[in-house]
Amino acid sequence: MKSTFIIYRYDPAVDTEGHYQEYSLDTAPTDKILDCLNRIRWEQDPTLAYRFSCAHGICGSDAMVINGRIGLACQKLIRDFRTANNFVIEPLPLFNVV
Amino acid sequence: MNHQYDVVIVGSGLAGLRAAIELGEDTRTAIISKVFATRSHSGAAQGGIGASLGNEEEDHWKWHMFDTVKGSDYLGDQDAIEILTRDAPRTIYELEHMGVPFNRTPEGRIAQRAFGGHTSNFGKAAIKRACYAADRTGRVILDTLWEKCLQRGIEFFNEFQIMNLTVRNGQCCGVTAYELANGTLHHFHAKAVLLATGGAGKIFRTTSNAFASTGDGMAIAFRSGAALEDMEFVQFHPTGIYKLGILISEAVRGEGGILHNNEGERFMERYAPTIKDLAPRDMISRCILREIRAGKGIDGKDYVHLDLTHLGEELISSKLSEIMGFARTYAGVDVTKEPIPVQPTCHYMMGGIATDTDGRIMIDDQDRTIDGLYAAGECACVSVHGANRLGCNSLLDVLVFGRRAGRSIRRYIHTIGLPSLSGEDPTAESAAQIAALMDGTGEERSSAIRTEMQGIMMDDVSVFRNKDALVKVMEKLRKLKERCAHISIQDKGHCFNRDLLDAMEVGYMLDLAEAITLGALNRDESRGAHFREDCPDRDDQHWLVHSLFRYGGLKPPHFFTKPVKITEFQPQERKY
Numbered sequence: 079m080k081s082t083f084i085i086y087r088y089d090p091a092v093d094t095e096g097h098y099q100e101y102s103l104d105t106a107p108t109d110k111i112l113d114c115l116n117r118i119r120w121e122q123d124p125t126l127a128y129r130f131s132c133a134h135g136i137c138g139s140d141a142m143v144i145n146g147r148i149g150l151a152c153q154k155l156i157r158d159f160r161t162a163n164n165f166v167i168e169p170l171p172l173f174n175v176v
Numbered sequence: 177m178n179h180q181y182d183v184v185i186v187g188s189g190l191a192g193l194r195a196a197i198e199l200g201e202d203t204r205t206a207i208i209s210k211v212f213a214t215r216s217h218s219g220a221a222q223g224g225i226g227a228s229l230g231n232e233e234e235d236h237w238k239w240h241m242f243d244t245v246k247g248s249d250y251l252g253d254q255d256a257i258e259i260l261t262r263d264a265p266r267t268i269y270e271l272e273h274m275g276v277p278f279n280r281t282p283e284g285r286i287a288q289r290a291f292g293g294h295t296s297n298f299g300k301a302a303i304k305r306a307c308y309a310a311d312r313t314g315r316v317i318l319d320t321l322w323e324k325c326l327q328r329g330i331e332f333f334n335e336f337q338i339m340n341l342t343v344r345n346g347q348c349c350g351v352t353a354y355e356l357a358n359g360t361l362h363h364f365h366a367k368a369v370l371l372a373t374g375g376a377g378k379i380f381r382t383t384s385n386a387f388a389s390t391g392d393g394m395a396i397a398f399r400s401g402a403a404l405e406d407m408e409f410v411q412f413h414p415t416g417i418y419k420l421g422i423l424i425s426e427a428v429r430g431e432g433g434i435l436h437n438n439e440g441e442r443f444m445e446r447y448a449p450t451i452k453d454l455a456p457r458d459m460i461s462r463c464i465l466r467e468i469r470a471g472k473g474i475d476g477k478d479y480v481h482l483d484l485t486h487l488g489e490e491l492i493s494s495k496l497s498e499i500m501g502f503a504r505t506y507a508g509v510d511v512t513k514e515p516i517p518v519q520p521t522c523h524y525m526m527g528g529i530a531t532d533t534d535g536r537i538m539i540d541d542q543d544r545t546i547d548g549l550y551a552a553g554e555c556a557c558v559s560v561h562g563a564n565r566l567g568c569n570s571l572l573d574v575l576v577f578g579r580r581a582g583r584s585i586r587r588y589i590h591t592i593g594l595p596s597l598s599g600e601d602p603t604a605e606s607a608a609q610i611a612a613l614m615d616g617t618g619e620e621r622s623s624a625i626r627t628e629m630q631g632i633m634m635d636d637v638s639v640f641r642n643k644d645a646l647v648k649v650m651e652k653l654r655k656l657k658e659r660c661a662h663i664s665i666q667d668k669g670h671c672f673n674r675d676l677l678d679a680m681e682v683g684y685m686l687d688l689a690e691a692i693t694l695g696a697l698n699r700d701e702s703r704g705a706h707f708r709e710d711c712p713d714r715d716d717q718h719w720l721v722h723s724l725f726r727y728g729g730l731k732p733p734h735f736f737t738k739p740v741k742i743t744e745f746q747p748q749e750r751k752y
Contacts, residue, residue: 089669089671090671091669091670091671092669108508119675120621120623121623123666124621124623124665124666124667124674124675124678125666125667125669125675126674127667127671127672127674129211129212129215130387131211131215131217131386131387131388132215132217132219132386132387133386133387133422134220134420134422134423134502134506135501135505136219136220136312136315136498137211137214137215137216137217137219137220138214138215139211139212139215153505155505155506176357176671176672
């Protein structure tokens, strides 16, 4: 299944303000959102950066806003979303975006 | 940027935090961590921490010592294991006094449960020895110790990646780290450095370990002249969630969970008639794979079932609630109604940086050390786990030996002044390494090299090994190391450059993978977690020795051995 990830990006060295970047990826219903982000980073765009570590919902590093709701990217699977194959990924509110 | 401290601790897991607390408020201590401190992987420890409190049934530290020695397949150093098991009850009470919320018995004492390989009366029957806080024991200890560190004013440098140790005239006097947020190099000048950087499970494709568990501290110490010890002993935990490797705690079997093959048979009864599903991890992992090879995997696939449906919802939701959540989220399984599909997953490095029982790092088999350099926790090899670690002994290890390392560092720093850093910029080497990666024009990507390494190691250097495959793996790893020289970084920025970090990590992991494979190749016997299909028996005559490795740079590591310390228990056949 093709999924689209629309990800909020901001690099203080080159950007004056944040913008959304779109990526397309083949996904399975059981893929974690973190798996998808990792594959985008490894296969398409190594400049993508986000926090992650344990990958099973214990450490709490990969908290982010997924389709408007806060969650851990490693705890949310593609099948958990009714938006089918569109995902908007944004940073947590109330934190500085570096 | 330059900093000066009395002591720098690398790693903010339990070993690092416990050592920091021991250093006292009059010691200026910095903790460097590649993740925010409470994200450390100690927090993922689930099942418990072993101690012969005897709260549930009669127990003695000597029984715990015997179990640990036998569990190690007689490769653990018995003087160190005695320290570990004798100090265990004190360690639990210390945690209790710091505020760790352990589960309780109805009488209000600290509750204990059964764990693999822990027995009463020198192997007679399974015993309840693991103290626990539901199935998030590591999490609550980590949070408690972190708060203690904050109270003591210990300074944290979070999201700093260490790159090089500063060693001058055989004395360690600092460490260089890369700040992920902005790409700045920092030098931490100190009287002593403690490495508490944890494991390296990410060397293997299927692992319960965090992305951060890439063995950075082990590899950096190795490159700086420290000896690595017993690297071929890599623990595969029998019950990782099928395909994902996410850990399902041994506490599940401690509470009565049972493994079944496709015929619904409780197959561990055949392999370990006395303690069945509570046999040590190395044995159960092999048994699961043997069942699968015999065509007894579920639906002909490479997994078996872990059944806890008979335990009842109340016990599961009160004592195994995290597990319930993992199974639901990742396997779509309601554990009160269905079994969990499981297969072995890379879990723990018994090997690591060779240290003595006070955390001092060894460079050879003559107990020579690098002054001012210490290691504790999973990155160190004391060795208390020998060829196979028992469940709930690693939380104990990090706390007992983290404390002892802290105590010996405290003594050491009062005997010396801050070593002088003459002349050259101590960050120069790290700056050159970063420049080489950032300016590289090669075609290689670190992600491709890492994926290949993980596949090779999983296929041929995991639970079952044989000589022919290991010889080929050594060649393959060598080629991957050569390819590493041609990695180019796509992200040219200095703000959260994960691409750069990935490239550093794959280099560290390849150095360790090479030591693991060389050890597995040289050790032509089977012991604990190291199983050679072409030599399936233990060979005490030749191999009742620790493997040691010295860094070889572009060549494979130099391999040598040292004797095992045996005090109390002579090697016997290991049956359960």
